[in-house]
Amino acid sequence: MRVAKWNGKRNIVIGGLVILSVTSLGACSASSVEQERKLYNGEATTEGNFRAKQQGHGLNGALVKELTTGLSDRGLKLMHNMFEEDGQGGVSYMFLLNGSARHIVKMHVYPDASVRSAQMENMYGEPQENSVLENALGRTTIRSKGHVSLVYSSFGGEKDKYEQDVLQVFEQVLHQLREY
Template sequence: MWFGREDRILVGRIIKSVLVSVMLIASVWSLVACSASSIEQERKVYTREATDEGNMRAQSQGHGLNGELVSEISKSFEAKGIKLMNNMSADDDHGGISYMYLLNGSGRHIVKVHIFGSKAARVAGMKQMYSENGDEAVLEKVLGRTTIRSKGYVSLVYTASGGEKDEYEPDVLQVFQHVLEQLR
């Protein structure tokens, strides 16, 4: 035998000591990491950053304050037998968000929902994007027609191009009117 009983007891104690030390170091490290994470989360709460992040996530997923509006648009088009497809969304730098849909998957029929932070932001944003700042407009171009309906902080835009300009327009305008009437 190379080691006696006392040597084995000593080696066992050393191994236990090392394991306890490693566990202690790991515990302290995780405590420090959790503490830093908690401090960062608390900072976000006090600076409203956490609220802003949550609102942006909710808006981009169609939940939160804009969720009812987006849901109403979807239900209204569905009632007309029109599918809103290829849903895309984009945030602006001023707390607004825009959604874009293809009607029944056609790239010739596009509905955009622009939700701004305020009516003033809507007026300025629509003037910048479409050179129109009124509540209603029709922009007739060689390649297509764009119809705009707005109320308060929301603008609904329908663009149809090609020889199918009139295919969905009556239904789209009825949906726009219905949705905008729901706004306070």
């Protein structure tokens, strides 16, 4: 009977490959378990919705696209998109108009009109659907319908520069909204 002799280096290599294979199987398994856990507890849906809102997809994305297109048709560009959730179902988007910090366009979307009204009063001191707030620093114009508010703020010596065009686009966007 013949007994096979194994080279020491060969044993180490084979042993290393076996350990590597078992480890990678364990890692894949742990990753799969984590993905399934997220599916079952709804975390995957929440993460996906957050990414969609942040990137402007879904219903809010249609509003952002309409706003962007309407302003672009007038030679105005929304830049530096910023996104924020309020933790109560509200989402806000903020843009610099033509990249200028003197011209800010915001879109606030809330679960319903009463929440929108309360939040507008909390942020701007004004619950009305249409209002203009002016002081020595600038002007803020709010246009709202249902659960959505569009806000244009302009500051300094340029506060009237884009207002007419922006408000026309606001009216077009809000006109297309259905009441919820």
